[in-house]
Amino acid sequence: MVPLSYYLVLSGILFACGVTGFLIKRNIISIFLSIELMLNGVNLSFVAFAAQWKALSGQVFVFFVMVVAAAEAAVGLAIIIAVYRTRETLNVDQVNLLKL
Amino acid sequence: MTPSLHLWLVPVLPLVGAAINGLFGRHFTRRIVSAVALAFPGAAFALALWVAFQFPSLIAGPYRETLAPWIRAGSFRADFAFYLDQLSLVMLLVVTGVGFLIHVYSVGYMAEEGGCYRFFSYLNLFMFFMLTLVLASNYLLMFIGWEGVGLASYLLIGFWFTKDSAASAGKKAFIVNRIGDFGFLIALFLLIKHFGSLNFDHLFSSIMPMSPEMQGTGLLTSIALLLMVGACGKSAQIPLYVWLPDAMEGPTPVSALIHAATMVTAGVYMVARSHVIFDRAPAALTVVAIIGTLTALFAASIGITQTDIKKVLAYSTISQLGYMFMACGVAGYSAGIFHLMTHAFFKGLLFLAAGSVIHAIGGEQDMRKMGGLRTKIPWTFWTMTAATLAISGIPPFAGFFSKDEILWQAYSSPQGSWVYWLIGVITAFITSFYMFRLWFLTFFGDYRGEEHESHSPAPHGHGIHESPKVMLIPLVILAVLSICGGWIGSKQFEHFLEPALSPNAGITYYSPAALIPSQSSARHLEPGNTELFLSGISVLAAAFGFYLAWLLYHRRPELPQRIALALNGLYEAVLNKYYIDELYAILFVKPVLDGSTKLLWHGIDQNVIDASVDNSAEGAREVSDAVRHMQSGNLRSYAGWVAAGAAAVIVYMVWIGIR
Numbered sequence: 001m002v003p004l005s006y007y008l009v010l011s012g013i014l015f016a017c018g019v020t021g022f023l024i025k026r027n028i029i030s031i032f033l034s035i036e037l038m039l040n041g042v043n044l045s046f047v048a049f050a051a052q053w054k055a056l057s058g059q060v061f062v063f064f065v066m067v068v069a070a071a072e073a074a075v076g077l078a079i080i081i082a083v084y085r086t087r088e089t090l091n092v093d094q095v096n097l098l099k100l
Numbered sequence: 101m102t103p104s105l106h107l108w109l110v111p112v113l114p115l116v117g118a119a120i121n122g123l124f125g126r127h128f129t130r131r132i133v134s135a136v137a138l139a140f141p142g143a144a145f146a147l148a149l150w151v152a153f154q155f156p157s158l159i160a161g162p163y164r165e166t167l168a169p170w171i172r173a174g175s176f177r178a179d180f181a182f183y184l185d186q187l188s189l190v191m192l193l194v195v196t197g198v199g200f201l202i203h204v205y206s207v208g209y210m211a212e213e214g215g216c217y218r219f220f221s222y223l224n225l226f227m228f229f230m231l232t233l234v235l236a237s238n239y240l241l242m243f244i245g246w247e248g249v250g251l252a253s254y255l256l257i258g259f260w261f262t263k264d265s266a267a268s269a270g271k272k273a274f275i276v277n278r279i280g281d282f283g284f285l286i287a288l289f290l291l292i293k294h295f296g297s298l299n300f301d302h303l304f305s306s307i308m309p310m311s312p313e314m315q316g317t318g319l320l321t322s323i324a325l326l327l328m329v330g331a332c333g334k335s336a337q338i339p340l341y342v343w344l345p346d347a348m349e350g351p352t353p354v355s356a357l358i359h360a361a362t363m364v365t366a367g368v369y370m371v372a373r374s375h376v377i378f379d380r381a382p383a384a385l386t387v388v389a390i391i392g393t394l395t396a397l398f399a400a401s402i403g404i405t406q407t408d409i410k411k412v413l414a415y416s417t418i419s420q421l422g423y424m425f426m427a428c429g430v431a432g433y434s435a436g437i438f439h440l441m442t443h444a445f446f447k448g449l450l451f452l453a454a455g456s457v458i459h460a461i462g463g464e465q466d467m468r469k470m471g472g473l474r475t476k477i478p479w480t481f482w483t484m485t486a487a488t489l490a491i492s493g494i495p496p497f498a499g500f501f502s503k504d505e506i507l508w509q510a511y512s513s514p515q516g517s518w519v520y521w522l523i524g525v526i527t528a529f530i531t532s533f534y535m536f537r538l539w540f541l542t543f544f545g546d547y548r549g550e551e552h553e554s555h556s557p558a559p560h561g562h563g564i565h566e567s568p569k570v571m572l573i574p575l576v577i578l579a580v581l582s583i584c585g586g587w588i589g590s591k592q593f594e595h596f597l598e599p600a601l602s603p604n605a606g607i608t609y610y611s612p613a614a615l616i617p618s619q620s621s622a623r624h625l626e627p628g629n630t631e632l633f634l635s636g637i638s639v640l641a642a643a644f645g646f647y648l649a650w651l652l653y654h655r656r657p658e659l660p661q662r663i664a665l666a667l668n669g670l671y672e673a674v675l676n677k678y679y680i681d682e683l684y685a686i687l688f689v690k691p692v693l694d695g696s697t698k699l700l701w702h703g704i705d706q707n708v709i710d711a712s713v714d715n716s717a718e719g720a721r722e723v724s725d726a727v728r729h730m731q732s733g734n735l736r737s738y739a740g741w742v743a744a745g746a747a748a749v750i751v752y753m754v755w756i757g758i759r
Contacts, residue, residue: 019743022739022743023736023739023740023743024736026736031735031739092734092735092736093734093735093736095735096732096733096734096735097733
């Protein structure tokens with residue numbers, strides 16, 4: 001039996017990778033992937049806790065997260081395609097129309 | 101049940117005229133504007149005449165008419181209600197009659213002026229407010245009229261508003277009147293507080309049983325004095341007379357209508373209307389008499405030195421109003437109202453004739469540049485002669501009867517004293533002197549104006565010329581009234597007014613003067629030989645004034661110059677109106693202006709009110725300046741902020757956990 005702390009450390013590493021990628025990457029697809037990485041890090045801790053405490057709610061929650069992530073991916077990718085069509089770039093530093 | 105007189109129509113008709121000309125006059129031709137301007141006051145005059153003929157059938161008492169409820173709060177009531185008794189009937193006829201004549205005259209006078217519709221609209225508006233004032237049945241409605249005539253006066257003085265002096269004269273008139281109105285308002289508040297009503301009927305019937313106030317709270321005395329403050333403002337008495345001479349900046353018909361015949365007499369009317377209060381406040385009556393007497397003398401003395409023909413008449417008006425207040429102050433209200441009426445005739449005529457003179461020589465108002473106009477404008481000359489004789493108190497012209505009655509009242513009334521009479525006679529002499537001075541300077545001698553005006557095209561294109569008929573007809577009618585107006589006789593007039601002014605009967609006066617035995621003998625004089633003797637003296641005074649004016653300004657025109665030089669300091673002081681305007685400027689205007697500028701404007705408005713608004717706006721701008729850099733539009737910097745925020749939350753939670 002692998003101890004819980006291992007899972008949690010792995011989950012933390014995954015999450016930290018996601019955050020780092022989110023902050024330093026310029027390509028919008030990479031940023032997207034980083035977000036997925038963070039979500040999966042969280043999912044890992046959910047299932048780890050669920051296994052540890054023999055509680056199903058953690059497992060159920062992971063399904064929710066996956067569904068949301070799938071929906072987000074669909075919408076997000078659609079937006080990315082739309083952005084690319086108008087701006088012809090995927091560099092977020094050049095997509096800055098939201099500023100004041 | 102008395103038949104309805106439709107009294108409300110009298111003021112409303114001119115209002116309709118004012119509205120039509122004011123709203124649509126811009127698009128009318130001059131002819132239509134004049135027609136509208138004449139039709140409505142004319143109709144009001146006709147209605148007033150009809151009312152006057154109906155009046156004897158209502159002799160049982162004052163006629164009351166309530167048009168609509170206005171303010172009803174608890175037991176306090178003030179309605180749009182009208183009140184007609186002998187006093188308001190006289191005022192009604194004077195205002196509509198003289199007012200209509202002056203409207204007719206204005207059609208000729210203003211024929212070459214721009215903005216005619218504006219002028220007539222204001223003039224009709226004035227008629228509306230003045231008629232509201234005289235017909236009101238409560239003090240509040242009267243106050244509406246009172247304020248309204250002030251407004252119309254302001255608008256008309258500043259009619260040529262592009263002229264700086266006219267605009268500031270209008271403001272001066274309005275502001276000085278506000279001071280008086282303040283006193284009037286306080287008096288009204290006192291009346292409401294202590295009697296719970298402003299209705300004449302209710303008020304006077306509750307005051308009537310009170311006895312003359314010799315000591316105690318002085319409630320009636322203070323009300324009367326505050327009313328007098330209002331009257332001083334409106335009727336240009338000391339110390340609030342300063343606006344009237346400046347008001348001559350307005351067109352001459354305005355000076356005739358508002359600043360001679362009607363509006364300025366509103367104060368006299370108000371005092372006479374409030375006689376029930378004044379009768380019970382002997383101290384206030386004495387103040388009224390003293391103010392009136394002093395004003396009469398003071399203004400007349402300034403009139404001697406003025407060279408502007410309208411300014412002379414303005415000071416003369418102030419002086420004659422002083423006479424009216426003198427009469428009211430000795431409880432001779434009917435004499436005051438009588439003089440008010442004759443004064444409306446001859447002073448209105450004097451102003452209109454002066455306007456005709458000014459018109460004839462192309463806008464010149466300086467008497468030093470007139471002269472010899474007698475043969476050139478004979479109609480104006482003869483009508484003006486009638487008015488001059490009337491104001492000087494030469495029998496049998498109208499002014500003689502009314503002035504004589506005032507002087508007799510001043511001498512013989514229980515409130516009177518020979519001092520009033522003496523000053524009155526001296527004033528009569530001065531009046532006669534400056535009026536004949538004006539007369540000689542204008543119509544006799546040689547023409548002293550610029551010669552080319554009579555040959556080359558003057559502003560009006562044809563030299564010195566008599567005025568058109570539309571101006572002359574009112575002059576002639578007023579001249580007839582100035583001659584015959586006094587023949588009613590002061591006794592008959594007094595008898596006619598008695599129902600309106602009689603409630604003072606049965607009250608005995610205990611004026612301080614009455615306690616001195618030597619003077620009480622004058623109190624029971626029979627109006628016989630003494631009266632005749634006193635009239636003789638005042639006629640002599642007038643004749644002497646005429647003689648002196650003839651000597652100085654006709655026979656030996658170089659003399660006035662030498663006298664002026666001999667009396668250098670005094671002459672300078674009088675010429676500069678005793679420096680009263682300058683004194684007021686130092687005492688009141690400058691402190692108020694400085695206080696407003698430094699404290700209210702720079703201090704409170706700029707440093708407190710503006711500064712608080714400005715600084716809070718500035719603060720908000722600085723804070724947002726600092727914060728707005730967060731909104732860079734850069735996705736990764738947003739992400740950074742989110743991460744930093746999350747990290748801060750985690751640190752906080754951990755810190756909470758390990759504590």
